[in-house]
Amino acid sequence: MQRLPRLSPELAPYVFLSPFVILFAVFGIFPLVFSFYLAFQTWEPTGGLAAMQFVGLDNFVFTLQDEWFWKSMRNTLWLALATGLAQHLVAIPLAYFIHTSYKRTRNAVVGIYFLPYITSSVAIAMMFSTLFSTDYGLINQALHGIGQIPGLGWLAPAQPIDWRNTAETIKPAVATVVFWRYLGFNVVLYLAALQTIPADIYEAATMDGAGRWQQFWHITLPSLKPMMYFGVTLSVIGGLQLFEEPFMLIDHRGGTDQAGMTTAMYMYRTAFDFNDFGTASALSWLLFLFVALLTWLTNLAFKEGRA
């Protein structure tokens, strides 16, 4: 009867690490390196790997001169700014409200806000498609209803709005979905931070005669700054990589006049619709540089505040 060889103690750490290292190498590092390599090539993928041809910086130059790349960047920035700002401006007061007003039911309330974050994006897209429907959608019906109230007629549009097929309304529609989906996540972040603020600071402030508003402004907000930095960084990165919501809610081309085409969507289309993997790789690296730049700027902004 043979015995299995014993694992030597020197090797053991590497063996135990190997599942992660191997998976990370295959699904993390290799695609990264390969896409960097591809960014300098032109490649007709159906021709096999041999069809690759080195083109230097051509893909980068082309992308930087490409009208559609800049159009997608404008769309992305619009959406990132609109959804990012709204999320944080609402999440902070909301978290504060939940923190101070709910005791026993707090977890349930937070859970409800967090639910959209863990819901499948396909289900979300289907639900919002129905809500945004031109003739039967609840949103248009609600607008119509508001218009019926005397004095509020000016708020309702004369015609039902075709939210998902009109260039002007595509971005607001997508932004609504993104805001709704990620608000809960930010609320959880800020709630966690709120719980770390020592209660004695508030007690001291109360004894000094500070009201609830003064406490929020002078104690809560400054104490939340590290979490704001974290949350805003996540929003910057997530916002600039926005893909699922417009892709599912509008269509794969970003809708009328590509009004909802984000840079990540354009990158995907360049690769899989237009079969230009080289340019798509260059585009992804340019997007990465841009994300890195904005993250750095976010860092700078919060650093100054902290000093």
Place this chain on the structure above:
Amino acid sequence: MPSFRAITIARRAFCLAAYLLAGSLACAQSQTLTVTAYPAVDEIIKSAIPTWNKLHPDVQIRLISREMENHHTAMTTALSTRSNLPDVMALEFSRLGRFASAGGLEDLAQPPYLIAQYQSRYVPFAYKQGTTKGGAVVAAPTDIGPGTMLYRVDLLQKAGVTEAELTQSWESFVATGLKIKARTGAYLVSNAGDVKDILIRSGVKPGDGLYFDAQGNVLVDSPRFVRAFELARTIRQNKLDGKIPAWSNDWTQGFKNGGIATQMSGAWLAGHMAAWIAPTTKGLWRVTQLPEKTWAAWGGTFYVIPKNAQNKAQAWEFIKLMTLNRDLQLNAFKVKDAFPALLDAHTDAFYDEPLEFLGGQKARQWWREAAMNIQPIGVNKLDNIADEVVNTELDKVLSHGKDIGAALADAKALLDKRAHRYDSRRLQ
């Protein structure tokens, strides 16, 4: 606790089982023909397997089916990495050009295939569609989508207009639409873009593609694009289209409740309409040729053999069976609305049967006529981008009132940039 002996026996048994399994897999591999396809085509293949098994009892068919988009992405990956390549792949009409141009597919015109001997048996445009600029025949057609127009006969009657008025010319088509809209409230078409899509197919010079000529020059500012854009704009300005995207809820709803008077599409749409889109409108629809006798194809399926396939001889046998067997071609038509690319199948009495959904019309004869008149259109690997460029400019014309001349000039500039980029690469 089991004894050591028991463990040893178990281990030996396991080794034997593993050995047998590996052996049987190896055996199976040498006699397996792998075919990849997408919905509807997969069903057609499945129903042909009994026939195949009778002819080739020693070769099993392994059918892998994926959703349409995934299938083509998976096939791109398989060709690019030359791994997991099937012996036969089905490709959809609009994606064929992309796959054909790269050189990863077998030339079926060469020995041992010699497909040219069967050329006269295929619908002419479909056969030519599988031919590359260099003369290689990389794909064998199995089904086609001859384009006709479905229209609501009740709405036409209510509006007091005739089918002839509708189809005489594109201008009369729009004029008739105005009457239909005024008297019934129904939209002429679901989307003005559909009309543009057909009109740019009308009057393509032999050898030219939709967007590029054979030399790769951009054609998007030619008169057919101007006319297509103008007509689409007229339709939008007169509110003759519902701005409804195909396959949306509003689209199927529009067919159900008589909100859309006409729809131009491939022959297969009538089957979908009858089966699930608007079965309640039975008897209200008719088929006619497109206005101004424009001929166009919507979709279609081709079979190809990758250059690095394992089992090319059997693959070719399979393709011949699927595309040249009259019974199988007819069965696919009867069961899955896959219009045969095989001419022999077109003489069946099935074509003369009236279609209940179309008020007893012998519509298959109309589709047969269309199939014989469609001309092949040259393909360019930038067609997908060109399509997107043109659609985006049309969006600007329709929703922002952009000047048509300026829109087409912008489209041309965008495409020129991309086309020349590839030219300069080739020189390197």
